[in-house]
Amino acid sequence: MENINEYDKRNPASIEAYARKLIGKTFRQVCDEDDGTFVINTKTGVDYGTVEVSQVKRNKGNLGQLIEEKFFHYLCNSDSRPDFSEAGVELKVTPYKRNKNGTLSAKERLILTMIDYFSVVNEKFEESHLWNKSRLILLIYYLYQQDIKQNLDYKIGYTRLFTPPEQDVKIIKHDYEVIVEKIKEGKAHELSEGDTLYLGAAPKAATSKDRRRQPFSDILAKPRAFAFKSSYMTYVLNTYIVPGKQTYEPIIVDTAQDSFEDYVVSKIDSYRGQSIEKLGIEFDVNLEKKPKNLEAMLAYRMLGIKGNHAEEFEKANVVVKTIRIGSNGKIKESMSFPTFKFKELIKEKWEDSTFGNYLRETRFLFIVYKFDSEGVLRLRGCQFWNIPYEDLETDVRQVWEKTVQVLKDGLQIQVINGINYNNFPKASENKVCHVRPHGQNASDTDELPDGRYYPKQCFWLNNTYILSQINNELR
Helix, strand or coil, X not given: CCCHHHCCCCCHHHHHHHHHHHCCCEHHHHHHHCCCCCCECCCCCXXXXXXXXXXXXXXXXXXXXXXXXXXXXXXXCCCCCCCECCCCEEEEEEEEEECCCCCEEECCCEEEEECCHHHHCCCCHHHCHHHHHXXXXXXXXXXXXCCXXXXXXXXEEEEEEECCCHHHHHHHHHHHHHHHHHHHCCCHHHCCHHHCCCEEEEECCCCCCCCEEECCEEEXXXXXXXXXXXXXXXXXXXXXXCCCCCCCECCCCCCCCCCHXXXXXXXXXXXXXXXXXXXXXXXXXXXXXXXXXXXXXXXXXXXXCCCCCEHHHHHHCEEEEEEEECCCCCECCCEECCCECHHHHCCCCHHHCHHHHHHHHCEEEEEEEEECCCCCEEEEEEEEECCCHHHHHHHHHHHHHHHHHHHHHCCCXXXXXXXXXXXXXXXHHCCCEEEEECCCCCCCEEECCXXXXXXXXXXXXXXXXXXXXXXXXXX
């Protein structure tokens, strides 16, 4: 087994070169090849020379400790310094997965460091514990496979030093300041990953009931950590780690003076008042063919993107939604989300539900169009939006919980004049959301918990609620 003298602990390039020897190995092989030159974790006294599979499986963080102590042979530290403090390099072991279509994506967000609500409000980004831990990261990606039962048998696929590029750092810094400002406002309990773009305030608790004090409010808040979002880590994987992968077009080519969001809003606002027809001519879009998602396509063109994917949106998991306001000032359509599977929904807990997490983690870009008195559809502008904490944890939660209960009790179905009626939550019952079909047709069904089949359903945000969330100047 290699020993600590085979790399220079003060040299990032030497550390990276040594780490390449991990590629293609499982964590079990790393353990087996170790010659017994282990170290003792001075914090806990645990001898990692005799680490057991069960220990590693209980705490996936131990995979990182295993690499630290069985491969690099250095003491784990839990202070504010990077793992390789003399080189300024932080080690992160993180999973990726191969999707059904062959593409690669990060399996989860990358936890960087816990947020200390009391100290973070006195830190500047450039001098922060966070930036100290994230300015230079040795990423060790291992392939997650569902059929592998023991964590030790996962295989390491990639190792690479990573520094966020300059344009990303600007957005990360802004995200950091958004999070800190919310804590300063006494709203640490309302933090959401949807507040920000690349850097999120991710929940990090042993149980759903864990809470911590915050400095400017008596309300206890969930423990959270600074984390790069899974969408950002997917982009990092496919752009900087895996060689030869195709990248998306950036919205900002040169360094912008404004924040990213302000830049996007100002670019789209410069076309405000123009009709769909005029925009189609300007951007050479054939309106006669009625392209799918025409309004969203035009928004990308306004931002200088030729396709329908923007680099920054992919990194930040920004979802573009177009909204049409009628000449009467109302929105006709509610906003739909992917269909859910009945049997899977009833197994979830609200705190980690698919729909709840989607709304918690997603930032939306609303592109707003409105019909004028002549019936011409014109651009009104755009706004970034994520669902307010109270709306999510009160109204959306109530609809989600009622939907689960209805399925557990047995869905009540009536067919009147060929139309299905049920007791899922209706738009009239809740100001924020409801449940109704979203299948391709009535025969597009899913199996209920009791074995019956019923048309697929999804959660919708009410049209009246969406309208209430639109900035006054865009209505």
